Amino acid sequence: MKALHKVFLLLFCCSLGLAACAPGTEQAAVVATPASEIASTPTAVTKNTYYVWVAPYLPQDLQDQLFLPPNVVRVDAQDQADVWLDIGSDQPVSQWVYALAAPFSTVADSITFQELLQVWNGQAPTDSPLQKILMDGKTKAIFEKMWGTPSGAAVILTSEDDLLSTAWSEENVWAIVPFDALEIRWKVIAVDGISPLDDDFKAGQYALSVSFSLLGKAEFLQAVNDSIAASGSALVPATNRDENKITTVVMTGVTAMVRGTAYMMEKYGMTYPALDIGDILRSADITHISNEIPFTETCPNPFYNAQNDANLVFCSKPEYIQLLESVGTDVVELTGDHFRDWGADAMLYTLNMYDERGWKYYGGGHNLAEGQAPALFEHNGNKIAFLGCNAKPEGYATATSDSPGAVHCDLQEMAEQIKAVKEQGYIPIVTFQHIEYYSYTASPYLVDDFHAVADAGAAIVSGSQAHQPHAFEFYKGAFLHYGLGNLFFDQYNEGLAQRQAFIDRYVIYDGRVLSVDPIAIEFVDMARSRLMTAEEREQLLKTVFAASGW
Numbered sequence: 001m002k003a004l005h006k007v008f009l010l011l012f013c014c015s016l017g018l019a020a021c022a023p024g025t026e027q028a029a030v031v032a033t034p035a036s037e038i039a040s041t042p043t044a045v046t047k048n049t050y051y052v053w054v055a056p057y058l059p060q061d062l063q064d065q066l067f068l069p070p071n072v073v074r075v076d077a078q079d080q081a082d083v084w085l086d087i088g089s090d091q092p093v094s095q096w097v098y099a100l101a102a103p104f105s106t107v108a109d110s111i112t113f114q115e116l117l118q119v120w121n122g123q124a125p126t127d128s129p130l131q132k133i134l135m136d137g138k139t140k141a142i143f144e145k146m147w148g149t150p151s152g153a154a155v156i157l158t159s160e161d162d163l164l165s166t167a168w169s170e171e172n173v174w175a176i177v178p179f180d181a182l183e184i185r186w187k188v189i190a191v192d193g194i195s196p197l198d199d200d201f202k203a204g205q206y207a208l209s210v211s212f213s214l215l216g217k218a219e220f221l222q223a224v225n226d227s228i229a230a231s232g233s234a235l236v237p238a239t240n241r242d243e244n245k246i247t248t249v250v251m252t253g254v255t256a257m258v259r260g261t262a263y264m265m266e267k268y269g270m271t272y273p274a275l276d277i278g279d280i281l282r283s284a285d286i287t288h289i290s291n292e293i294p295f296t297e298t299c300p301n302p303f304y305n306a307q308n309d310a311n312l313v314f315c316s317k318p319e320y321i322q323l324l325e326s327v328g329t330d331v332v333e334l335t336g337d338h339f340r341d342w343g344a345d346a347m348l349y350t351l352n353m354y355d356e357r358g359w360k361y362y363g364g365g366h367n368l369a370e371g372q373a374p375a376l377f378e379h380n381g382n383k384i385a386f387l388g389c390n391a392k393p394e395g396y397a398t399a400t401s402d403s404p405g406a407v408h409c410d411l412q413e414m415a416e417q418i419k420a421v422k423e424q425g426y427i428p429i430v431t432f433q434h435i436e437y438y439s440y441t442a443s444p445y446l447v448d449d450f451h452a453v454a455d456a457g458a459a460i461v462s463g464s465q466a467h468q469p470h471a472f473e474f475y476k477g478a479f480l481h482y483g484l485g486n487l488f489f490d491q492y493n494e495g496l497a498q499r500q501a502f503i504d505r506y507v508i509y510d511g512r513v514l515s516v517d518p519i520a521i522e523f524v525d526m527a528r529s530r531l532m533t534a535e536e537r538e539q540l541l542k543t544v545f546a547a548s549g550w
Contacts, residue, residue, distance in 0.1 A: 049073055050224050053081035057141030058212060059096055059178055062236050069227040083216030083224050085236070087145050092211035093234070095203050097179040097196050097241040098139070101186035102130075103168045104472075105550035107541050110190035113207040122151025131172040136160045139176055142210055176208065180240040182514045184479050196241055197507050197515055199248065199283055203241070212236070242510075247382040249429070250284040251462050251504040253484035255291045256338065257323060258314040260490030260526030262302035268527075270322035273488045276530040277521055280503055281327035285379050288386070289329045289487070290431065290464040292336025294346040295321060295353055315342045321353055323488065329357075331375050333464055334364025335388045335433035337396040339406045347404040363388030363431065364406040368399045371407035372414075374421050374428075382508045385426035387417055388464070390433040391449055406433070411449065415456035422457045427513060430458040433465045438497065440547035442471040442482040454478035459513050460506065468497035469540065471548040472518075479516055490526035499523040500532075500540055 050072050054063060066085075068074060075081050085093070100111065108129040116133075118124055120143075124131050134156045135143070144150065156173065158166050163175050164185055174189060179196050182188065188197050191207045203209040214221060214235065228235050257265065265272055274281065281287050292314075299315035324332075332354055339347060347364075354361050360375040363386075374385040389409035390397040398405030409432070418428045430453045435445045442450075450461045454475050463470060466483020473480040485501025492499055503519040520532040520540050532540065 047082075047223070050083065050220060050227070051075045051081045052214075052224065053078040053084040055084070055086040057138045057145075058085065059138060059142075059240070061178070061180065061240065062094060062096065062212070065237050067228075067231070067233045067235055069231045071227055072224055081216070082220040083214055085212060085214055087142060087210060088213035088215055089211045090213050090215070092213045093238075094212045094236045095239050096210045096212065097203055097206065097239065098176050098208040098210065099179050099182055099186075099196050100174055100189040100191055100208060101167075101177050101182060102174040102189050104185050104187045104474075105545045105548070106174075106187050106189070107538050107545075108189065110193060110195075113192050116191060116207070117147065120147055120150045120154055122154045124154075129172055130174050132156055132170070134158060134163055134167055134170075134173050134175040135177075136163065139178075143176065146210065178240055180509065180514075182509075184513050184516055185474055186515065188515055188517075197517065201241075201243075203239070244380055245382070245510045247286065247379045247384065247508040248284045249286045249288065249384065249506045249508065250281055251288045251429070251431070251460070251481075251484065251506070252281070252290060252487040253464060253466055253501055254336075254486045255289055255324075255488045256293050256314060256336075256490075257291075257316045257320045257488060258293055258490070259302055260492070261488055262316065262320065264490075264525060264527035265320060265323065266302060270319060271326040273323060273527040273529070274327050275528055277503065278327050280505070280519060284328070284505065286330045286377055286384065287328045288331050288333065288431075289324055289327070290333035290336060290433075291324065292338045292433075294339055294342045294350045296342045296346040296349060299342070312338070313341045314338045315346060318353065321357075325357070329359055331377070331386055332359055332361040333386070333388050333431050333433075334361050334371065335390045335397075335406050335431065335464060336364075337390070337392065337406075337433060339364055340396070340398045344404055351404065360386075362386050363390070363433075364397075364399055364404070366404050368401055368407060371399045371405070372410075372417065374417060374426070376421070376426065382511055383424070383426040384508065385421040385428050386431070387414060387421075387428060387458075388431040388433070389414060391446075392433065392435060396433075409449070411452050414453055418453060418456040418458055425511070427460075427508060427511070428458045429460040429462070431462045431464045434463055436465050436467060438468060438495075440468070440470060440497070440544055442473060442480075442547075446482050450480045450482065451475060454480065460516075462504065467491055467494075469500055469502055469544055471544060473548060479513065481518070486523070487529075488527065492523045492526045501529065 052072055052074055078084055119130050167173055167175050188195050194206050293316045295318050296315045299317045362375040365371040374387045377384045390406045391409040394408055397408035399407045421428050437443050453461055458478055461480045463483035469485045470483030499522050501521050505517045507515040520537040521529040522532050523529045
């Protein structure tokens with residue numbers, strides 16, 4: 001018995017020792033976890049391939065530029081995906097900007113977001129200029145997710161290609177389109193006073209900005225984001241409104257710092273005429289001035305040389321150039337009738353003043369070849385070429401192979417210049433000093449020449465000769481404005497039409513003309529103009545739109 005007891009004790013001790021020496025027994029017990037917890041642990045980051053679903057209603061341009069690393073694969077169904085790209089404001093990867101756009105011939109400029117939602121919900125006030133919203137299917141799906149299902153009668157669905165023609169054929173129908181899908185026949189309507197065409201535009205404050213985010217399970221998101229970061233490329237473009245692709249150009253009408261305008265400058269200061277509109281001119285990336293008058297040190301005081309003034313022989317004192325400096329002049333058009341008024345020495349003196357300030361000029365110069373050459377600009381990736389000529393009977397334009405002056409129009413040469421700059425990637429802007437007349441309509445004398453340069457490829461054709469506003473026209477993809485009216489000239493006492501004018505502000509985006517805003521101004525005296533009131537602007541636009549056949 002004693003022997004058996006000893007054997008039992010020995011076996012018992014050995015069993016204790018084996019249990020104590022068994023490797024990993026406690027560790028294995030700690031690792032073991034319920035299956036429900038395994039699904040939420042970061043073990044998924046060890047996957048070799050991740051699957052992403054892209055909401056099919058996202059803008060096609062965004063989808064076309066989608067970049068996926070080799071280990072991320074796009075799938076057609078959301079339930080097959082680890083992550084998905086959809087509307088969402090959590091950690092957005094892109095912010096898309098849309099515009100409320102109406103036919104260019106629309107008078108209204110803005111609407112509140114509340115009014116827009118009323119239309120969306122089928123509750124548009126009967127006096128609202130907007131009664132229905134036009135959009136394509138993708139855009140509708142995006143805003144339906146943001147604003148809810150619209151009233152059945154509130155939205156008109158059509159293809160992207162038919163939006164513009166449908167809007168122009170319907171009454172009180174505007175469209176919502178991506179910012180980069182705008183073109184010059186649309187007029188952009190501000191929402192709550194904010195337009196995506198504004199220089200100080202902030203997408204986060206704008207009701208028609210849409211954020212797109214990469215969504216999904218946290219562990220998968222981190223792994224996919226790490227793969228995208230390692231690739232050095234973005235998943236999608238950050239926006240469809242890249243401020244680094246925008247160039248603004250303002251085109252202006254007649255500048256002639258003589259007679260009454262010069263008198264007011266002498267009395268109130270050199271920059272007095274731009275007191276109210278200077279910010280508009282300065283804010284542009286490229287500011288165009290059509291200055292018809294030469295500078296000369298021998299120029300008399302305003303009205304001093306009464307006979308010359310009466311005979312329309314003009315000059316400006318050198319100090320008057322302070323006005324052009326103050327408005328941020330970048331390019332000077334020299335096609336004017338009066339550039340030759342004080343002789344060759346004054347023209348050369350004027351050109352030297354422009355050269356000293358680094359201003360480009362065109363439509364005139366030291367000789368014919370220089371005057372026919374385009375003034376070329378590159379800004380934010382946009383290339384812009386200015387060309388111009390004097391289309392009046394010969395005599396006003398004195399530029400020859402060896403003498404200075406304005407350039408007389410040679411439309412065949414102009415067409416060749418337009419084609420040459422287009423081949424180099426420039427957007428051609430053509431301006432004319434043409435026949436002057438006093439009505440809002442487009443004169444037949446101008447139409448043929450404006451059409452000819454548009455046929456050659458001009459994107460914008462502008463009349464610099466007009467002393468009152470003239471009609472607009474869209475012709476073969478080009479925007480034609482037959483006359484803007486005076487910018488700095490003294491015809492205040494000659495009638496209401498001569499007190500009215502436009503400053504045309506163009507927005508160029510990614511190599512094409514996206515929009516134009518005709519800014520309406522009215523003179524308060526012989527030199528100074530101001531922005532029109534809403535009522536004045538409405539009346540002028542209705543008049544000019546009617547003269548344009550709209």
